[in-house]
Each structure stands twice: as C-alpha cells, then as structure tokens.
Amino acid sequence: MSAAKNSEKNRVIIFDTTLRDGEQCPGASMNIHEKLEVARQLARLNVDVIEAGFPIASPGDFEAVKAVAEQVKGPYIAGLARCINKDIERCAEAVAPAGKKAYIHTFLATSAIHRQFKLKKAKHEIVKQAVASVKHARTFCDRVQFSPEDASRTEPEFLAEVCEAVIDAGATTVNIPDTVGYAVPIEFGRLIAYLVEHVKNIHRAIIHVHCHNDLGLAVANSLAAVRNGARGVECTINGLGERAGNCSLEEVVMGLKVRGDAFGRLWTSVKTRELYRTSRLVSQMSGMVVQRNKAIVGANAFAHEAGIHQDGILKERTTYEIMRPEEVGISGSDMVLGKHSGRHALFVHLGRMGFQVAEDQKESVYNQFKELCDKKKYIYDDDLIAIMRERISDIPQVYTLDYFHVATGTSTVPTATVRLKKGEEVFQDSACGDGPVDATLKTIDRITGTPGTLEDYSLQAVTRGEDAVGEVSVTVAFGKDMVSAKAASTDIVEASAKAYLNALNSHLFAQQTAKGPKKKAAGRRQGRQP
Ligand code: KIV
Numbered sequence: 001m002s003a004a005k006n007s008e009k010n011r012v013i014i015f016d017t018t019l020r021d022g023e024q025c026p027g028a029s030m031n032i033h034e035k036l037e038v039a040r041q042l043a044r045l046n047v048d049v050i051e052a053g054f055p056i057a058s059p060g061d062f063e064a065v066k067a068v069a070e071q072v073k074g075p076y077i078a079g080l081a082r083c084i085n086k087d088i089e090r091c092a093e094a095v096a097p098a099g100k101k102a103y104i105h106t107f108l109a110t111s112a113i114h115r116q117f118k119l120k121k122a123k124h125e126i127v128k129q130a131v132a133s134v135k136h137a138r139t140f141c142d143r144v145q146f147s148p149e150d151a152s153r154t155e156p157e158f159l160a161e162v163c164e165a166v167i168d169a170g171a172t173t174v175n176i177p178d179t180v181g182y183a184v185p186i187e188f189g190r191l192i193a194y195l196v197e198h199v200k201n202i203h204r205a206i207i208h209v210h211c212h213n214d215l216g217l218a219v220a221n222s223l224a225a226v227r228n229g230a231r232g233v234e235c236t237i238n239g240l241g242e243r244a245g246n247c248s249l250e251e252v253v254m255g256l257k258v259r260g261d262a263f264g265r266l267w268t269s270v271k272t273r274e275l276y277r278t279s280r281l282v283s284q285m286s287g288m289v290v291q292r293n294k295a296i297v298g299a300n301a302f303a304h305e306a307g308i309h310q311d312g313i314l315k316e317r318t319t320y321e322i323m324r325p326e327e328v329g330i331s332g333s334d335m336v337l338g339k340h341s342g343r344h345a346l347f348v349h350l351g352r353m354g355f356q357v358a359e360d361q362k363e364s365v366y367n368q369f370k371e372l373c374d375k376k377k378y379i380y381d382d383d384l385i386a387i388m389r390e391r392i393s394d395i396p397q398v399y400t401l402d403y404f405h406v407a408t409g410t411s412t413v414p415t416a417t418v419r420l421k422k423g424e425e426v427f428q429d430s431a432c433g434d435g436p437v438d439a440t441l442k443t444i445d446r447i448t449g450t451p452g453t454l455e456d457y458s459l460q461a462v463t464r465g466e467d468a469v470g471e472v473s474v475t476v477a478f479g480k481d482m483v484s485a486k487a488a489s490t491d492i493v494e495a496s497a498k499a500y501l502n503a504l505n506s507h508l509f510a511q512q513t514a515k516g517p518k519k520k521a522a523g524r525r526q527g528r529q530p
C-alpha cells in the first residue's frame with residue numbers, strides 16, 4: 001500500500017445504512033434474522049459503520065439494532081434518533097451492547113421549508129434543540145453524529161451555524177444529507193467546500209454526506225463531496241432506499257478505487273471482493289431485485305456482448321474493461337458444490353459465506369441441499385443463499401405446499417390442482433386461470449379463503465444454466481395489507497406458489513399477533529415509515 005493510500009486524512013469512512021434507510025424502501029423490510037445476516041456480511045465487507053435501524057420506530061427495530069450491537073463485531077453500530085430525549089435514550093439502550101463501538105445518529109431538519117411547514121420552529125429553536133440533543137447523546141457514547149435534515153436546501157450560512165453549534169456540543173460527525181435528492185454535483189461539492197471554510201471548529205469533526213438518488217445523482221454528489229473535503233459517505237448496498245434510493249455503496253467504493261487519480265488517492269477500507277456476495281445477500285434478504293444493467297453488481301456489468309468488444313477484450317482486457325470482475329468478487333467460476341460434496345464441505349462453505357447454521361437445523365439444511373443436487377448439476381453461492389433465506393424467516397408456516405399439478409398448453413384451459421397442509425390437516429382443490437401460475441394462485445385462494453391480489457410479480461434466474469433456480473418475488477395485497485415475499489425453486493410454478501404462500505403466512509401472522517396489518521411483525525410490508 002502506498003504512503004498516500006495509507007494516510008488517514010485520505011481515508012473515506014463508509015457508513016452503511018442498508019438496514020436503516022435502505023430498509024425504508026417500500027417492500028424491502030427485513031426481519032431480525034435477515035438483518036443479522038446482512039449485518040454480519042457488512043462486517044465481512046469491512047464497512048466502518050453499520051446503521052442498524054431506528055430503535056424508537058418499533059419494538060422490532062429496537063430488537064434488531066440491539067441484536068446487531070450484541071453480535072456483530074468490527075464496525076461501529078449506529079442507531080438513528082430524532083432530536084428528542086426519549087428517542088436518544090431508546091437508541092442509546094439499543095446500541096449499548098456494542099460498547100466502545102456504540103454510535104448515536106441524531107437528526108433535525110434545518111431547511112426553511114421544513115422549519116416553516118413541518119417543524120414550525122424558528123432558526124434559534126432549531127439550534128437549541130440540536131445542541132441539547134447532541135449533549136444528551138454524548139452522555140451515552142463517544143460517537144455522536146448530527147444530521148441537519150434537508151441540508152442541501154438549507155441556507156449555507158445557517159447550515160454552517162448549526163454545524164458549528166453541534167460540534168461545540170460534542171458532535172464527532174456532521175452529516176450533510178441531500179434528503180430529497182435535489183442537489184447537483186457542482187453545487188453540492190461547493191456546499192461542502194463552504195462548510196470546510198466557514199465552520200470554525202470543523203477540524204474537530206468529520207463531515208459525512210448522505211445523498212438520495214431522485215435525480216440519479218447520489219453517487220456523483222457523494223464523489224463531488226469527498227473531492228471537496230467530506231470524509232464519510234453514507235450509502236446502501238445496491239443503492240437500496242426510499243423512493244429512488246440512496247447512494248450505492250458499491251459504486252462509490254469502486255469509483256474511488258478505479259479513479260483514485262481523479263480523487264486525490266482517497267481510499268476506503270472496504271474489501272471489494274466481498275461486494276458481489278453482499279449485493280446478492282441484500283437482494284435476497286430484502287426481496288429487491290438488482291437490475292441487470294446495475295453498475296458493478298448487475299448481471300450484465302461485466303458481460304461483453306458486442307463482437308468488437310469481445311475481440312478487443314481477448315486481445316487486451318483493458319481495451320473495454322476498467323476493472324476486473326474478480327476485484328468485486330465475481331469470479332465466473334463460483335461453482336462451489338455438487339452432489340458429491342459432503343456435509344462437512346457444505347457447512348464449511350456456508351460458514352465462509354457468513355451463515356451460522358444451528359446444530360438442530362443442519363440435518364434439514366443438508367437434506368434440502370441434497371434435494372437440490374438431484375435437480376441441479378452445480379450448486380452456486382446463490383443457490384445456497386436461497387436455501388438459507390427460507391430458513392431465516394421467522395414467519396410461522398400456517399400453510400405449506402404439499403403437492404401441485406398444472407395442465408396447460410396452447411389448446412388447454414390452464415388448470416391447477418393444489419394440496420396444502422395446515423398443521424395435520426390436508427386440503428385439496430382445483431381452479432382454472434389465465435395461465436399456470438394464475439390457476440395455481442387462484443386454487444390457493446379457494447383453499448385458504450383469504451384471497452390476495454397480486455400487485456407485483458417478477459421472476460429472476462438466481463444462477464446460470466438450463467437447470468437454474470428461478471426466484472419469484474411477489475407483492476400481494478390482502479385488503480389493505482401489502483406484503484412482499486420471495487421463494488425459489490427449479491420449477492417456476494412451484495416458486496410462485498411458495499412465494500404467494502410466504503406472503504399469505506406473513507399476513508396471517510401479522511393478523512394473529514393482533515398488531516394489525518400496518519404493524520411490521522415479521523414479513524416484508526410496504527410503505528413503512530419511521
Ligand atoms: O435522508 C435523510 O435526510 C436521512 C437523515 C435521517 C440523515 O435519512
């Protein structure tokens with residue numbers, strides 16, 4: 001590593017907010033087990049800070065942040081809190097198990113539009129509340145970050161005043177959010193340069209930026225910010241997040257790595273070879289599909305279709321490739337296991353992937369693996385993630401698929417016969433539909449008597465080859481309750497039926513726990529807001 005790269009002042013802190021802001025993405029909420037898997041992988045990726053949730057938002061959020069703080073070692077573990085004492089105290093309690101790595105992130109809007117319409121507060125009241133909250137947070141831990149929400153639309157002079165006041169109050173980081181994704185790179189870069197110049201005590205804190213992608217500029221804005229003095233980027237895996245999402249971690253990290261020359265040799269501690277695996281895991285756990293042409297981690301990111309490109313690559317790789325797929329963890333030969341692999345090999349590999357399989361689960365994980373080996377010649381990491389994903393859902397399986405049969409064809413009315421189990425009881429029925437999947441889901445509705453409306457359906461091949469596992473993602477409306485779920489199988493009708501049943505089970509569980517359809521219990525529900 002060069003001296004320049006080694007230098008601390010050139011280091012850009014990677015603050016991952018996949019589990020907090022990313023999870024605010026409609027339909028992407030994760031249960032505590034899924035969050036823990038993602039957090040463990042983020043630690044392997046070597047991010048500096050994991051923002052694990054918003055503890056006051058719900059008991060589930062609190063437990064998830066606490067579990068991450070207890071179990072995930074390495075990064076700082078942050079929780080979000082409004083500038084309200086009870087939020088800060090709840091957050092402090094959740095992150096406390098992280099010990100010296102506990103981190104409180106508190107925020108308050110500062111822009112004129114938010115002051116006037118949302119908070120109905122004058123500037124001096126905002127400063128007072130922010131200062132009091134930062135002081136309160138500092139009584140619990142050494143790392144306290146303050147975010148002036150909607151900073152990019154705040155008057156720069158007032159923004160500087162707020163930053164100076166919270167740093168004096170003990171904030172170790174001031175985070176400048178482009179909350180509504182309104183900024184453009186040249187202007188956002190200038191704003192950071194302005195703060196570096198005008199906030200007198202700025203040397204006592206680190207500037208982070210937190211950009212949303214409403215204009216598709218989140219990564220560009222974050223890079224402009226680090227070019228102008230910011231030393232922390234808040235980002236999410238796959239750019240997951242509310243509306244158009246947040247700054248994509250993999251893009252900003254690889255942008256700095258590949259174009260170090262353009263960024264004064266800034267560097268991050270991220271182990272880039274873990275990027276692809278992390279992206280796949282987050283996609284699986286959140287149910288959010290990664291678009292094929294997504295930079296860095298999309299299926300097409302390193303695929304050269306055009307003959308002229310292929311010819312060039314064969315002659316000299318750098319003609320058309322600015323980074324190697326291996327650098328981001330895409331090897332092209334990640335085929336790992338097959339029918340001759342034994343138990344030991346399976347669990348060692350799952351362990352390397354970050355999955356801790358409980359002793360009492362090992363037998364059934366191994367059996368499921370063997371069943372898959374009978375259907376598929378090669379087992380890839382993604383196949384294993386699909387197996388594990390089903391296990392880390394904590395939704396009780398009220399209905400399970402026991403058997404199905406579909407008849408379909410060009411001159412046949414698609415008809416399905418489905419048998420479901422509910423505990424010891426077995427139910428069977430048939431129905432016709434517009435296609436084999438429709439017929440299967442209609443039959444499920446007839447059996448369960450809880451009809452859902454399919455709002456969204458997508459099918460993606462998890463791995464390659466003719467025997468690839470197909471992963472179905474559904475969003476189903478049960479009355480006002482919107483639930484997203486996924487399932488995978490080598491048979492797409494089976495994957496569809498299982499995904500639909502996962503959504504139904506999640507809905508039934510939410511009803512049964514009497515928390516109401518709006519309350520997040522275990523499944524993935526839409527439109528969640530802290
Ligand atoms: O986008 C935003 O402003 C936020 C803050 C809480 C940092 O997410």
Ligand code: ZN
Binds near residue numbers: 021177179210212
């Ligand atoms: Zn945000």
